[in-house]
Amino acid sequence: MKKIPYLTSSFGLILIIIFLFFKPSHGLIDIDLTLPLIPNPRLLKAYIALQAWKHAITSDPNGFTSNWYGPKVCNYTGVFCAPAPDEPDITTVAGIDLNHANIAGYLPEELGLVTDLALFHINSNRFSGKVPKSFGKLNILFELDISNNQFSGEFPYVVLYLPSLKFLDIRYNQFGGIIPSQLFDMKLDALFFNNNKFRSSLPKKLGNSLVSVIVMANNSLTGCLKPELGALRGLTVFDVSSNKLAGPLLDAIGQMKKLEQLNMANNQLSGYIPKSICSFTKLKNFTYSNNFFTFEPSKCLKLRAKDDTKNCIPFNPLQRSPMECKSFYVHPIDCSISGCSPRSLPPPPSPPPPPLVHHWP
Numbered sequence: 159m160k161k162i163p164y165l166t167s168s169f170g171l172i173l174i175i176i177f178l179f180f181k182p183s184h185g186l187i188d189i190d191l192t193l194p195l196i197p198n199p200r201l202l203k204a205y206i207a208l209q210a211w212k213h214a215i216t217s218d219p220n221g222f223t224s225n226w227y228g229p230k231v232c233n234y235t236g237v238f239c240a241p242a243p244d245e246p247d248i249t250t251v252a253g254i255d256l257n258h259a260n261i262a263g264y265l266p267e268e269l270g271l272v273t274d275l276a277l278f279h280i281n282s283n284r285f286s287g288k289v290p291k292s293f294g295k296l297n298i299l300f301e302l303d304i305s306n307n308q309f310s311g312e313f314p315y316v317v318l319y320l321p322s323l324k325f326l327d328i329r330y331n332q333f334g335g336i337i338p339s340q341l342f343d344m345k346l347d348a349l350f351f352n353n354n355k356f357r358s359s360l361p362k363k364l365g366n367s368l369v370s371v372i373v374m375a376n377n378s379l380t381g382c383l384k385p386e387l388g389a390l391r392g393l394t395v396f397d398v399s400s401n402k403l404a405g406p407l408l409d410a411i412g413q414m415k416k417l418e419q420l421n422m423a424n425n426q427l428s429g430y431i432p433k434s435i436c437s438f439t440k441l442k443n444f445t446y447s448n449n450f451f452t453f454e455p456s457k458c459l460k461l462r463a464k465d466d467t468k469n470c471i472p473f474n475p476l477q478r479s480p481m482e483c484k485s486f487y488v489h490p491i492d493c494s495i496s497g498c499s500p501r502s503l504p505p506p507p508s509p510p511p512p513p514l515v516h517h518w519p
Contacts, residue, residue, distance in 0.1 A: 195229040197249070200242065203271040204231050204251040210268035217262035217284070242274055243298060253277035257303075260284065270295045281305040281327065289314035298322045305350065306330040313338055313356070320344075329353050329373070337379075339363040352376050352397070360403075365389030375399040375421065382406075382493035383427075388413035399445065400424040405493040407451070411435055421445045423465065428491065433457055450478070450486050 196202045212226045222235050231251060232239035238253035251272050262284035270292020277300060286308040293299075293316045300322055310332040317326060318340050327350040334355035341349070342363040349367070352375040360379060365386030370393060379401040388410030390396070394417060404426040411420075412434025418441060428450040436444065436458035444461055448468040458464060467476040470483035477483075 200248060200250040200274060201229075201231055201239075203273075204237075205229060207266075207268040207271040208234060208237065210266045211263075214266045215261055215263035217260075219260055222256060222259040222261060238277075250274040253279075255279040256283065258282040262286075265290050267292045269293070272296070274298065276300045276322075279303040280307065283307050285309065289316055291316050293317070294319040296320060301325040303327040304331070309333060312336070313341075313351075317341075318344065324348070326350070337361055342367040347371070349373070360384055360398075362386065368392060370416075371395040373397040374401070377401055379403060382491070383408050383411075385410045387411055390414055392416060394440075395419045397421040398425070403427060404491045405429075407431060407435070407446070409434065412437075414438075415440075417441055419443045422449065424448045426450065426486075426491070428452070428486070431455060431458055436461060450483065452483075 196205055208226055208231055212223055215223060218224070224235075226234045231237055232249065236254055236256040236259070237251055238255065239249050240252035242248045242250040252274055253276060254272075255277065257279050258281070260283060261280075264285060264287040267290045269290060273295050275296050276298055278296075279301065281303045282305075284307060285304070288309065288311050289304065297320070299320050302317060302320070302323060302325065305327045306329070308331065309328070312335040313333055314328065315338065317323060318338065323344060324347045326346055326348070329350045330353045332355055333351070334357065336358040337351070337356050339361040340363070342361055343366055346367065346369050348371040349369050350371070350373045352373045354377055356374075356377040356379060358379065359381030360383065362384065363386075364384060365388070367390060369390070372390075372393065373395065375397045376399070379398065381403065382405035383403060385408060387408065391413060393414050396414070396417060397419070399421040400423070402425065403422075406429035407422065407427055409432045412432050415438055417435075417438050420435065420441065420443070423445045424447070426449065427446070430453040431446065431451055433455040435441070436455060441461065443463040444458065445465045446469070447465040451466070451469040451471060454466055454471055454474075458466070466474060468478055470478055470486070
């Protein structure tokens with residue numbers, strides 16, 4: 159039987175067309191076909207990590223990761239490449255930014271392969287689970303923002319092993335438990351862990367921190383304020399509102415002279431407002447509403463942006479009822495029990511001016 163030459167060549171052409179124009183349905187085939195096209199080992203590791211992450215994504219309604227296939231990882235949406243810090247001739251993945259993508263899924267351990275990451279931003283998504291332990295390999299990670307997701311469990315301790323980290327934002331998640339003291343030994347500049355479920359007291363090492371911004375609002379932090387707060391002299395924003403903090407507002411806070419915003423609202427703080435706080439030249443906003451303070455110095459009345467409502471300050475409008483204030487002070491809080499300074503009694507309120515007396519001739 160004679161061979162038909164054109165049949166053999168046609169079959170070969172069909173195979174070539176299949177391989178050229180049909181994307182493989184699974185990453186294994188994709189790896190076999192594309193590995194020779196990845197220019198260096200760092201991008202190869204990034205490719206493996208990103209493909210693993212893509213398979214860990216369960217929902218991507220806006221198609222942010224729809225072009226996450228093939229060897230050119232620097233073209234992936236949200237992936238940014240740059241020269242490697244230690245080898246400028248080599249291109250590497252330096253940043254990932256998937257903010258506001260509404261993606262659901264989890265973070266796989268393979269992300270620890272992208273060791274040149276300086277920036278990792280995934281805020282406003284639906285990622286859940288935990289931060290992988292492999293993140294401890296990201297030695298030059300500068301910014302970590304996983305806020306407004308659905309992460310849970312205890313504080314992500316792996317961040318304590320990131321030597322270059324300056325910006326940490328884990329707010330609006332479901333982390334709980336204790337805030338580790340070691341966090342305040344890190345050389346951070348900004349720290350946000352508000353709107354979680356932390357239940358610890360303020361860590362003893364809080365005064366060690368070099369941060370300029372700390373926001374701890376909307377947790378269940380308990381106990382008294384600590385004298386170590388006075389050591390935070392570079393702080394510009396301090397927000398511990400909507401917790402369960404108690405006791406006096408310490409005079410030590412008067413040493414935080416760079417403060418621009420101070421929010422102590424919605425706690426169980428009591429006593430008097432130290433005059434030194436309202437004397438800060440840079441203070442723009444001071445909120446201490448919904449506590450049990452009994453006295454504020456006249457200096458505080460001159461602040462343009464302040465809120466002193468729902469306290470126990472005599473003669474001030476919009477305060478708590480006398481009965482509510484009396485009930486609170488029947489059982490005063492003793493901060494010395496929890497290691498804080500003893501609670502000092504507030505000074506008495508200024509008496510009203512005497513009536514004008516007329517001397518008739």
